[in-house]
Amino acid sequence: MTISRRRMLATGTALGLLTACGSNTGREDGGSGKGPKLSHWYHQYGEAGTEEAVKRYAADYEKADVRVQWRPGNYDEQTAAALLTTSGPDVFEANGPTLDQIRGGQVLDLTEQLGDAKDDFNPVVLKPKTYEGRIWAVPQVVDMQLLYYRKSLLSEAGVRPPRTLDELVDAAKELTGKKTKGLFLGNDGGAGVLGGTPLNAAGLSLVTDDGKVGFDDPAAARALSKLRALYAAKSLLLGAPSDWSDPSAFVQGLTAMQWSGLWALPAVQKALGDDFGVLPFPADGPGGKAAVPVGAYGAAVSARARDKAAAKAYVKWLWVESTDHQRDFALSYGFHIPARLSLAKKADTLTKGPAADAVRYSTDHGNAEPLLWTPASRVAYQDALSRIIKSGADPERELKKVVRKVSAELARTRKKSA
């Protein structure tokens, strides 16, 4: 049979269309015959060597062929969308999972995988991974945020490290000069990064243990109005080229104090040597206590994993049993606190100087964002906080609106679980 030019073109087009429909989920390709194939997603860590490390751990696992995917960009959005389909990950790292992911049956129960090791995990970060008594992710490492201050600048201005929120407001004002601002809370004036921390510092919480709004209290408005005072006094650094998560503004001397993450500590130490200290967010009011936010990425298993048992077994192996890998992951690349209490005690790098202070704050003053604090609640609160700080909106009125919104959101979460 002769093939006409037309048929040739038509077939070619059809084939081209078909082959264009492939996709790479990290599962299919290759295969070394090590049993079931699993795909494991991580968000992109900034620290050099982390990617090689997690690939090494995956290669060490005997019972499955684990493919690691290192995903840059908006990781939370990517996983949220991927969990809706079967082409997502089997095992993934999550800054959650969120309440609705758990309630929607998108992740698997890992309570049994933790087993007796449960008590060895930092209880503050394990709590937001727990819903109705079951555990939905294994915490990997603990991250925290804290206040960095430049000792030399403070002593020059004759200011002592602030212990209360009022002292912080005064210190920031004192430290503000022509070229240096007193305090950097992020380019938005603190609405984004601080979240519930000022409420914790006022002795309140975002959501109480019995699932009620935790800041329906005059102390909340009082604490938040002090953030407004910081902004109004022009003591805050705003519009820095890099945001709060990066210590550049602090290191370059654009600000005397900066709120940033524990991960920034090595960079600060390298640039400033001994000329800095760390503090928790200072307490406010009679019922207040200092506060630092802590959180943990956790390893979760997708409910759409092809081989659920294999995926759970792998998570158990890596994040529960392999303590040497966990220690390597937490301490060799950048600066994190191990999620396991037994490992945190043995970590040499965390026993001296500001690092030791930081670890102490995380155990004494650590607050994790509650699981019931859903994205909708967060947006409502953050909007209000931004309006209070920047536009000088009345804190009491703004908070009243947030309380209403959060109550509705909490009622929604109660409705279906009942």
Next chain:
Amino acid sequence: MSAVAEQKTAPHPETAAAPAGAGRWRRLAGPQNRNVWFWVFVGPFALGLLVFTYVPLGWSVYLSFFDAHNTVSPTEFVGLDNYTALLREEAFTDSLWTFAVFTAFIVPTTFVLSLSLALMVNRLRRAQAFFRSVFFLPAACSYVVAALIWKMSLFNGVRFGLANTVLGWFGAEQTAWLSTTDPPWYWLVIVTVRLWLQAGFYMILFLAALQRISPALYEAAAVDGARPGWQVLRHITLPQLRATSVAVVLLLVINAFQAFDEFYNLLSDARGYPPYARPPLVYLYYTALGQGQNLGYGSAGAVLLALIIAVVTVGQARWFGLGRKED
């Protein structure tokens, strides 16, 4: 009887011999298999349009009537609840308002700026190609890249940002352009980046139209005693540019409706987006995507937005008489 008439009445020998199915196939295939080839070439694209545009569109409408948290196959029908929640939500109505103000400002401004650039470039005797390229060049830049340059080097809030350096020469204090809400300096940043990116492109459209206007019209006007300048512009140039102007306004409005890139890249940070200058697409992005996968609510927003865009576009087309023959 002629041969032609005979052919018409007598059954075609081939058709008569073949079974009825083949006859139907031949009729469907059309003369020279034209229908077959039509579908071979149009089919894949029609299929793509159906699968990637119409099905998601329909699905989105479907989702908007359900409580769809973290699922695209919801079971809990809620009727119009998502829509009422959306319209009661201050953040959403605020975003619609933001968007209306932004459109009302950016469309006329870009229009006037690009028209003036075109008029100026058109009058150049030398180096016209050079200036045309210079003004057009920004159109080749991506919104994301431009937004980042604006945010990090031109309008950053510290003393070494370009804007603050220039103002510093005159002794002004440093301004945090994107973080100041009173006065709302962030609009300056948003508007200038869009003007810089867009004006050149529309200038080219106007320039092409200007060069198509017959010189005879200007000569006739001069003979009739029209003064060069405003009078000629008002009575000759602008009416001749009518078709282009309508197209430019339509494109500008649609572009303004799609505002997302520069807003998102200028104002968002790792923790979200401030409650000001938040267009509806950005608001919906944060509610329906990301961690808050409230897909039913997000879809309701998308449907409302689509309706608004449809109404505005149809209204505009009517108003301008788009598609009507030029007289």
